[in-house]
Amino acid sequence: MGNTLIQVKGLKKDFHIGEITVHALRGIDLAIEEGEFIAIMGASGSGKSTMLNILGCLDKPSEGSYLLDGVNIGEQNKDELARLRNNKLGFVFQSYNLLPRTTALENVELPLFYNPKVSTKERRERARAALDAVGLADRMHHMPNQLSGGQQQRVAIARSLVNDPRVILADEATGNLDTRTSYEIMALLQDLNDQGKTIIFVTHEADIARFMKRSVIFKDGHIIRKDAVKNRANALELLEALPVENDEI
Amino acid sequence: MNYINAIRIAVNALKRNKFRAFLTMLGIIIGIASVIAMLAIGQGSKKSIQDEMSEMGTNMIFIMPGDGRPGGIRFSRSEMQSMKLEDVEAIRKSCDAVSAVSPVVNASGQVVKGNNNWPTSVYGVNNEYLGIRKYKIASGRNFSDREIKTYAKVCLIGQTIIDNLFPDGESPIGAVIRFDGIPFKVIGVLQEKGENGMGQDQDDLMIAPYTAIQKRVLAITHIQSIFASAASEELNDKAIEQISEAIRTTHKIRTEEEDDFSVRSQSEIVQTFSSISDIMTVLLGAIASISLLVGGIGIMNIMYVSVTERTREIGLRLSVGGREKDILTQFLIESVLLSVFGGLIGIVFGVLASRGVGSLLGWPVAISTTAIGLAFLVCSAIGIFFGWYPARKAAGLNPIDALRYE
């Protein structure tokens, strides 16, 4: 495969709550190449989110090194980290995190507001294109509360795509959705991955993880297994196989 | 981030909470409106006093007996009999900075004409008095030197007296009216002057030769005060000096002794009144400023609550690439927009309120552009000052802590 996009060595993260120290990550080594679709799995409290937040430059490791696309994250200041998040990373959260009372289009535009190189016109166009890519071209001017959970998550995915990032990071992105909608989201992500996007997806559901290419399993702050996904499922096919819901009930 | 983007972001954020934005602005609206209205009222009264006073003649000087105490007994000014006609003559002779001078004796009483009567004051003066007080003759004539010499019982009357004694509109010229039972022939009518700055009717008076009033009404030989005009406003101080010198000489006051009279100029009085209304303006302004301050604290309060409430939004903005500075600018712009818009609306309301007070209560108001400009600056300053702390708090958040905030 391609170049190494993410290189993590000896990563540790401690949280201090009063006298108690929580060792959330106890020495992680991980390399992720361009074009991968990785599932980060593990029990609750195993450190998945902590790991993803560090990969996403939202949090800093206590120890260890992290190279993102050749940039040593440990050496970056706050503003440089913000620019990295703006240019190279896209986030999808479990709870969507859309701005309330703001149209889908404006929500998607948000990252581009913080990119001085993007003009107003370009911002509009790119946001439209991103919404189009997630199949919400007809919902551009809807407010989040006028959209279903799945649609809101698509808006969030469009937002994570709009700045054309190197990596999309998703934390339990299907956690609030039913099976069908989850599969729809996964179909979308698989499609994006097929187009070359690197995706790191945190989940504790094996059912969701089987759509990815590789899984990394966390336990108590360690990686206990790194496997290629066997019998990778195709979300589109599975969707078609799902029993059609009976609307007439 | 460019500033147009920053403003857009802030405007969008405010639009999402229109009602709250309005409530926040309300504090500033009321604050600014009351500051402007209060200043307009204060300035208005000052200006009208100044206008009235200068209409009465800024180079007017009056000399009154001082509260001297011959033999240790204090007399009131009017009981003092220290002013004499010689003083007037002395001023006329030796003060070249004085252009006109008149003795004044006055009395109040009832004027009667047929079945009508009216309480008024009569001023016994010479024929220079009208010029000193800036009264003009509407019809008829002033009295002559001869009439002064012969104690002639002639008079000029103001419009208020005409209104009350000649209700049917007949010409008062040539008519005989009685003051305290003494008949005076009306030879002239004064042009209307209206009220002065203190609400006194300047048309409620009767003017007659001082000789007539001294002899026939008051039965005195001294005079009560002297009115004079400095040749020009610039000569006021010089005229006052010369007058003091002249009267000290006629009163034979030795250098170490105090004056037994006082010389005041109209411009001094204007200054006194202006400084009184200045104090009033400052007081009104201070009270209004308190409401502005309260409005400012309101903005801070809302911004602070808003920062807490929007912590996750801030986290999201940070996570999609917003820098600390961007968040700071956004919140600062939000609070400046709130206060500036509030200020603009407040200015409109302030001007309307001032006009309203002016036309409904008939108070003099003067809306000064400096007050408006100042109010505007204060608004922006309030926005920055009271927005800074919450904005700082918002910008300093750690992205992940902000995202996780509940």
Ligand SMILES: Nc1ncnc2c1ncn2[C@@H]1O[C@H](COP(=O)(O)OP(=O)(O)OP(=O)(O)O)[C@@H](O)[C@H]1O
């Ligand atoms: N901000 C924090 N302060 C203190 N402790 C924290 C913080 N964030 C995470 N932890 C602790 O670190 C450990 C790992 O948490 P993390 O959120 O990474 O778990 P997770 O694998 O994502 O779990 P889940 O599947 O429930 O989301 C947990 O023990 C948690 O209590």
Ligand SMILES: [Mg+2]
């Ligand atoms: Mg988690």
